[in-house]
Amino acid sequence: MTALARMSPERFFADRFDVTPAAMERLLGGSLAGRVDDADLYLEYRVNEELVLEENVVKKASRHVSQGAGVRAQADVRTGYAHTDDISLPNLEEAARQARAIADASSRSGVVAVAGRGRPHDLYTLPEPPIVTDLARKLDLLRKVDAAAREADPRVRQVIATLASEEVVMLIATASGWTVGDVRPLTRLSVTVIAEEGTRREIGAYGGGGRVPFDFFLEEQRWKRFAGEAARQAVLKLRAVDAPAATMTVVLGPGWPGILLHEAVGHGLEGDFNRKGVSAFAGRLGQKVASELVTVVDDGTMPNRRGSLNVDDEGTPTGRTVLIERGVLTGYMQDRLNARLMGMPPTGNGRRESYAHPPLPRMTNTFMLAGEDDPADILRSVRSGLYAVAFGGGQVDITSGKFVFSASEAYLIEDGRITAPVKGATLIGNGPDALTRVTRVGRDLALDEGIGTCGKDGQSVPVGVGLPTIRIDGMTVGGTQV
Amino acid sequence: MSGETARPDLLVDVLKRALARGATEADGFLxxxxxxxxxxxxxxxxxxxxxxEQRLSLRVFAGRSSAAASTSDLSRASLERVVDEATALARVTAEDPCAGLPDPATLAAEIPDLELWDDAPDLAPEDKIALARRAEAAALEADPRITNSEGAEAWDRRGHYVYATSHGFARGYATSSFGLSVSPVAAADGEMQRDSWYSAARRRAALEAPESIGRTAAARTVRRLGGRKVKTAEVPVIFDPDTAASLVRAIAGAASGPSLYRRASFLLDRLGTRIGSPLVTIVDDGRIPRALGSRPFDGEGLATGRTVLVDGGVLASYLLDSYSARKLGMASTHHAARDGSGVGVTTTNLVLQPGAASPEDLIRSVGRGLYVTELIGFGVNGVTGDYSRGAAGLWIEGGALAYPVQEVTVAGNLLEMLAAVEGVGNDLVLRDRTAAPTLLVGRMVVAGD
Structure with a gap:
């Protein structure tokens, strides 16, 4: 494949599909002008590559190309969306006709959208995008990961290592005359290990990546650390005891446990749920929703991060939105539609899985700012509790506020000391209440390694999370030990 | 769009080109x-x-090495590129003695009409919008405590699928599906709750009436108001049909070939042994007319059929595609799934067979326990069977539903839960691809206060 990143998105779509920014603007002006509050046309070209090693050899290799366009028209609260995977002007005109049908039915709101103008960031220009890196180097890395995981412990029985690379070229034109494009590299190395001892069998998983070049995995021997962590976790769980079933003090380690924020407050602070009044946080701006120790930020502008974007999928440059400041609810994450309807500025959080989906307000990188405590002191402060350092997925019911996230590596805390590892258990809490119980915040803020994917309304997008070590007094731990 | 299958020639040409480029065999779908x-x-x-949307996916073999590629661009230039990329990738993957297409002689000979296509004329968009409006209106009118809504959605999808191999198999079928769902929000005393209900079918006329969907959604939502935590306890747990279906899916996942040959399953080495109570029988049937999970052949062209997965508590079969079958020294059970990256395993219509008891009988029989209507989170470990998920539902006291419960977890181990099944309801409805009646598990840990 040619290095797409060396070519501007405008030039790419003009050369390949004969669709120029001028033609896009004509289409928006001609079919949609005057009848709608807002409209846009989104073009996307995506290449994915996946290499999978299992049973010591690279067994699966695949490469996928997808391309398409989505046309959106909005009038008042209504959205018309049409998409096609055949990018050509006649098709786009047909899609525009379908999309604007929603606008003809009744009147406009009269509130015209403000485009998210501003300079796009430059967060991930790479010397060599991961999608173009030589296959031989990628295959060699997977073999080294396999060997490292097996060397880590004789109980390692299976190793599955996956290297996924992607490049997305997007171009968006909005009715207000703003055209902007982006070229987005993304890569991830994931390692899954099955360890066995006697009749016990366990699984461990680790990985990382971002909008980074392939060499990222070689720096600081990250590949080796990922392999070692997956093996260590699987082997550790072989001797895990049943997790407690109780409401207790929980200490979360730094990094990926930030999934707590994503579920407990993140989704509930997305603009659409609040505009509709169906979020447990609706109408609570300015109110205290967390302990004074807690400041939570969503930041799409962090260089090379998995959740970062130069512009969101509506063309708005991403930003840094303070969601909770010293315990007080200060902001929502907005796309253009919900910002317009709520009379708030767009925050660069309008994201979509692909051209086949209309944008929604979504998170980027969501984390809690560091506090002042020594993490070791936080652990020492707990007489009896749970220390959780790695998690699988989580989920939230934004209306009732109830959320869960599942620990995959956790330990008992007894008299301020970490003792026995426990089996995986789901932790459950209430979003508007959970962060009021945060009593200690460490100075060790870390972001996750770059593996998170968030699902909403059937759309998946890459995201990041982060957390310092924190202590929460009174979370329900869903184990089996009564 | 008609019920006729389209463009097998395009796919056949791509497979020919793959052989010309040096592939030893190939298959693909459009x-x-x-x-x-x-x-x-x-x-x-x-x-x-x-x-x-359209997508062509190709898998090529170079001897015992393979690779896959796909594209949504069906122009000649793009298809040539796909073939070249797949054949080039196949040269870098390792030889795998188990790789390869199924024996051509075993492929589906007959393609039965499973009535998966709706011949009725399509509705105008305004009429579909009207269906969603009626369903939502019925929910909003059903109870004064329904004060808001996340909306109602009417959707439909029509698709054509063609599968072909370089050995000359090229068959297809057409499917349609329709759905209508409502998600109302109820409020009382400063608390909000949402729930939902939906109907999905191969034919529009088979959908539940919009008003009925709306009323059911409203009733499910309102009954959650006033939900509280309960004290942590080990009690009987009754799963309603939809949550019981999620347990059946977890069992099928552990019985699927890729989990087994990777040794990532709690059902490893348990074929032919008792894994649960005699009340548990699970059947996968790909040929139920008009059902959402039906298909005439699997992702490798093998005829679908009826597979008894669990028979009276005994694990009677695994779910295999031809690759995982060869890995395990067994025969494919014709459950191959296809996605762009290759072949996996999927179920068709997967059903926990009904028992004799009514749901009310089951609730009465436990005296005190938890009736689960919603599960959230990902707390199922397929390797060990360890199970811990967030739950909402109703507390059972004195053999009757007493009050709503929320913010609790239910935990156990799937093998222990299967063994502890003490009752299976008579209320099976094949509402979706996986279905179950009400299910009573004798003992689980409910964590709360």
């Missing part, structure tokens, strides 16, 4: 899909989506 969705909220149109 999907063409058209879909529509309309959502309304509080009576107003919210989002209307039209889409048209």
């Amino acid at each position: 999907v063409e899909e058209q879909s529509f969705s309309a959502s309304v909220r509080l009576g107003q149109v919210d989002t209307v989506t039209h889409s048209r």
